[in-house]
Amino acid sequence: MSEPREHGATAASSLSTSSPSTPGTPAPAGPARAGARGAMGESLLEVRGLQKHFPLTQGIVFKRTIGHVRAVDGVDLTLRRGETVGLVGESGCGKSTVSKLIVALERPTAGSILYKGKDVARMGGRALKAYRREVQIIFQDPYASLNPRMTVGDIVAEGWAVHDDVAPRKGRLKRTQELLDRVGLNPDYVNRYPHQFSGGQRQRIGIARALALQPEVIVCDEPVSALDVSVQAQVVNLLEDLQDEFGLSYLFIAHDLSVVRHISDRVAVMYLGSIVEEGTDEQVYASPSHPYTQALLSSVPLHEPHLRGQKDRILLQGDVPSPADPPSGCRFRTRCWKAQDVCAQEAPALVDRGQGHPSACHFAEARMVVPVDVE
Amino acid sequence: MTNLDLTKPTAELAAQGTPLLEVDDLRVEFRTRSGVVKAVNGVSYSLGAGETLAILGESGSGKSVSAQAIMGILETPPAVISGGGIWFQGRNVLEMSAEDQRRIRGPGISMIFQDALSSLNPVYSVGFQIGEMFRAHRGMSRKAARAKAVELMDRVRIPAAARRVDDYPHQFSGGMRQRVMIAMAIALDPRILIADEPTTALDVTVQAQVMDLLKDLQQETGMGLILITHDLGVVNEVADDVAVMYAGEIVERGTVDDVFSRPSHPYTDGLMSSVPQVEAKGGRLRPIVGQPPNLADIPSGCPFHPRCSHRRLGAEAAPGRECSTDVPPLRLVVPGREAACHYSEEVLGVRAP
Ligand SMILES: Nc1ncnc2c1ncn2[C@@H]1O[C@H](COP(=O)(O)OP(=O)(O)OP(=O)(O)O)[C@@H](O)[C@H]1O
Ligand SMILES: Nc1ncnc2c1ncn2[C@@H]1O[C@H](COP(=O)(O)OP(=O)(O)OP(=O)(O)O)[C@@H](O)[C@H]1O
Ligand code: SF4
Ligand code: SF4
Ligand SMILES: [Mg+2]
Ligand SMILES: [Mg+2]
Numbered sequence: 001m002s003e004p005r006e007h008g009a010t011a012a013s014s015l016s017t018s019s020p021s022t023p024g025t026p027a028p029a030g031p032a033r034a035g036a037r038g039a040m041g042e043s044l045l046e047v048r049g050l051q052k053h054f055p056l057t058q059g060i061v062f063k064r065t066i067g068h069v070r071a072v073d074g075v076d077l078t079l080r081r082g083e084t085v086g087l088v089g090e091s092g093c094g095k096s097t098v099s100k101l102i103v104a105l106e107r108p109t110a111g112s113i114l115y116k117g118k119d120v121a122r123m124g125g126r127a128l129k130a131y132r133r134e135v136q137i138i139f140q141d142p143y144a145s146l147n148p149r150m151t152v153g154d155i156v157a158e159g160w161a162v163h164d165d166v167a168p169r170k171g172r173l174k175r176t177q178e179l180l181d182r183v184g185l186n187p188d189y190v191n192r193y194p195h196q197f198s199g200g201q202r203q204r205i206g207i208a209r210a211l212a213l214q215p216e217v218i219v220c221d222e223p224v225s226a227l228d229v230s231v232q233a234q235v236v237n238l239l240e241d242l243q244d245e246f247g248l249s250y251l252f253i254a255h256d257l258s259v260v261r262h263i264s265d266r267v268a269v270m271y272l273g274s275i276v277e278e279g280t281d282e283q284v285y286a287s288p289s290h291p292y293t294q295a296l297l298s299s300v301p302l303h304e305p306h307l308r309g310q311k312d313r314i315l316l317q318g319d320v321p322s323p324a325d326p327p328s329g330c331r332f333r334t335r336c337w338k339a340q341d342v343c344a345q346e347a348p349a350l351v352d353r354g355q356g357h358p359s360a361c362h363f364a365e366a367r368m369v370v371p372v373d374v375e
Numbered sequence: 376m377t378n379l380d381l382t383k384p385t386a387e388l389a390a391q392g393t394p395l396l397e398v399d400d401l402r403v404e405f406r407t408r409s410g411v412v413k414a415v416n417g418v419s420y421s422l423g424a425g426e427t428l429a430i431l432g433e434s435g436s437g438k439s440v441s442a443q444a445i446m447g448i449l450e451t452p453p454a455v456i457s458g459g460g461i462w463f464q465g466r467n468v469l470e471m472s473a474e475d476q477r478r479i480r481g482p483g484i485s486m487i488f489q490d491a492l493s494s495l496n497p498v499y500s501v502g503f504q505i506g507e508m509f510r511a512h513r514g515m516s517r518k519a520a521r522a523k524a525v526e527l528m529d530r531v532r533i534p535a536a537a538r539r540v541d542d543y544p545h546q547f548s549g550g551m552r553q554r555v556m557i558a559m560a561i562a563l564d565p566r567i568l569i570a571d572e573p574t575t576a577l578d579v580t581v582q583a584q585v586m587d588l589l590k591d592l593q594q595e596t597g598m599g600l601i602l603i604t605h606d607l608g609v610v611n612e613v614a615d616d617v618a619v620m621y622a623g624e625i626v627e628r629g630t631v632d633d634v635f636s637r638p639s640h641p642y643t644d645g646l647m648s649s650v651p652q653v654e655a656k657g658g659r660l661r662p663i664v665g666q667p668p669n670l671a672d673i674p675s676g677c678p679f680h681p682r683c684s685h686r687r688l689g690a691e692a693a694p695g696r697e698c699s700t701d702v703p704p705l706r707l708v709v710p711g712r713e714a715a716c717h718y719s720e721e722v723l724g725v726r727a728p
Pocket of ligand 1: 054069070071091092093094095097098140323545547548551576577578
């Protein structure tokens with residue numbers, strides 16, 4: 001059960017009132033979080049058969065292509081209005097590439113991304129400009145993604161130069177400071193430069209920059225990994241408030257499975273370029289049915305001293321295969337303790353195999369790996 | 376004359392009672408145009424061979440800056456080490472020649488940096504950068520160094536190491552670059568490894584492998600490990616002792632079991648209450664109220680007082696323990712536990728002495 005939450009008082013009053021062009025339809029002002037209830041709006045973003053293959057080259061001057069890194073290899077995802085979809089998985093499995101494809105920073109090798117029913121690849125001038133404002137990204141790397149020569153204030157306000165209808169010229173400094181305050185940074189810091197901030201502080205600058213454009217969708221690529229747990233809780237609460245207030249949708253990528261569970265309505269688990277299991281947070285966490293999901297959940301370190309060593313960790317054998325040369329059939333088979341001959345021959349489709357949610361395993365079977373409601 | 380003892384077994388040093396590392400009342404500030412930023416304000420700890428000390432704390436509280444001071448890689452200016460000392464195997468690093476300091480870096484003290492991408496040079500292949508450690512410190516040939524690089528990449532579980540050794544940093548995912556950094560840091564079997572957020576960019580299965588790897592190394596070589604992280608789960612599973620930092624100071628210290636089960640500083644208590652659980656979805660998260668302090672203008676008295684629910688101000692306070700004026704020193708609260716709070720006994724729920 002989600003608790004009733006105060007509206008208005010904790011929500012971004014500055015974000016809601018100072019602009020005449022509040023994006024999207026505001027979420028109904030119900031007492032509980034719409035997202036957590038599962039009553040989601042229409043589908044906003046639809047990703048179908050998405051692929052991204054990077055050429056592998058050899059030679060310094062005359063580059064020869066000797067193969068391809070299949071970073072993303074057939075991903076389907078749906079994001080509805082007001083919903084949070086969590087995306088978790090092995091490092092290097094293609095999560096950031098999916099993010100960059102969604103915000104049109106990379107071009108897909110194959111597949112399509114539909115936003116409000118329109119194919120992003122076919123969008124021209126105006127539609128693309130609107131898309132670039134409405135769909136924002138918070139980057140994984142808070143060090144590389146901020147221009148070292150710009151002040152924090154300029155970084156946050158940068159998008160307004162292109163999308164100048166979002167914030168009236170006059171009140172921009174004040175808005176910038178309000179945004180800094182919202183993400184837990186001291187508003188007095190507007191004139192500082194990125195190198196004067198710690199890793200976690202920089203991550204919050206990136207969050208403020210994304211919020212500045214009043215987006216409808218935010219692709220959050222590890223937005224809280226660099227933060228201490230208290231600031232993390234502040235940012236998560238902030239994201240939830242903004243969602244309640246404006247019906248924002250999030251694709252939320254993180255390695256911290258507890259945070260993902262907390263914030264997500266649905267969770268997708270990725271391995272080597274494709275999604276292997278998908279369901280509500282309850283389905284995926286309480287009855288994971290793909291062996292990789294089980295291994296992942298079993299490795300979550302618990303912070304309670306009395307639970308140390310209580311969980312049976314499933315140790316994965318072998319190495320992560322290279323995405324340049326993925327195994328035939330099921331991509332997880334080289335490390336799977338349940339693999340049979342069929343696994344090498346047939347790639348398992350991502351379908352419901354009697355678990356109530358889809359799993360890409362020929363022998364899907366629910367297994368509880370996380371202790372439930374331990375106290 | 377150098378006397379760095381990088382050859383003496385750590386066990387021998389331990390027998391002499393010399394800790395690997397002692398940090399005493401370390402202070403670092405940044406002199407900027409907009410004022411003096413007091414990033415580290417009197418941090419002390421010691422680390423013995425084979426020990427693991429976790430440093431936890433507020434984002435922006437001086438964890439990385441204090442680590443950089445120990446590594447001798449702070450940019451001065453704008454940073455200034457304004458007080459204290461750092462002893463490596465009994466010798467004050469701050470008083471060593473630049474040459475000696477450089478010799479310690481790598482085989483003596485080594486560090487895994489928080490920012491994996493910007494610490495790697497984009498114009499050299501990762502294999503070349505890992506190999507550089509062996510060429511510079513061990514005088515290895517290019518070919519031998521490259522072979523060592525592949526071996527290390529294997530060790531940190533980078534798939535198809537032999538094929539990817541010539542790839543450039545941008546061709547690796549965030550997590551993979553982090554593993555490259557780890558490979559470089561452990562290349563020379565350091566005495567002390569400072570790991571600044573070593574696993575934040577990694578998924579939990581690889582994280583577990585990396586922590587196992589670090590533990591194995593520690594067992595083999597008696598390496599001391601300073602683990603800076605925000606992940607309470609990782610701290611709980613690997614560290615013996617933990618120090619919690621706030622506003623450039625250590626505010627609580629003790630064994631992980633004690634500190635995590637029963638915090639005695641309100642900041643630590645607030646951290647513990649902020650954590651979401653993997654076992655259940657849970658209700659709204661409960662962060663500590665208020666904003667982290669501006670280190671150019673640290674609150675008087677206890678730096679945590681503007682956000683503290685246990686604070687006592689004015690007439691409510693016991694003499695000499697007014698939270699907004701009296702600075703609480705780091706003191707022994709119960710055996711094995713220190714905290715910098717006037718009212719730790721109350722937080723712990725034990726009677727004041
Ligand atoms: N520009 C590129 N050229 C070649 N390969 C690339 C490029 N960008 C990414 N890759 C490769 O694509 C794969 C997916 O990378 P991506 O960054 O999407 O992973 P990720 O899931 O976000 O990982 P992490 O959790 O570590 O951030 C990796 O194997 C990576 O090495
Ligand atoms: N060049 C600089 N000029 C001014 N202030 C700086 C500079 N570098 C760092 N600081 C400040 O010093 C403080 C300590 O930074 P540090 O990087 O040590 O934090 P941290 O504890 O490692 O945080 P995080 O957990 O977010 O990485 C921060 O408040 C930061 O703003
Ligand atoms: S399909 Fe086969 S190899 Fe793949 S996860 Fe299922 S059992 Fe394992
Ligand atoms: S000294 Fe006072 S303000 Fe500081 S933590 Fe203790 S009770 Fe809170
Ligand atoms: Mg990534
Ligand atoms: Mg840091």
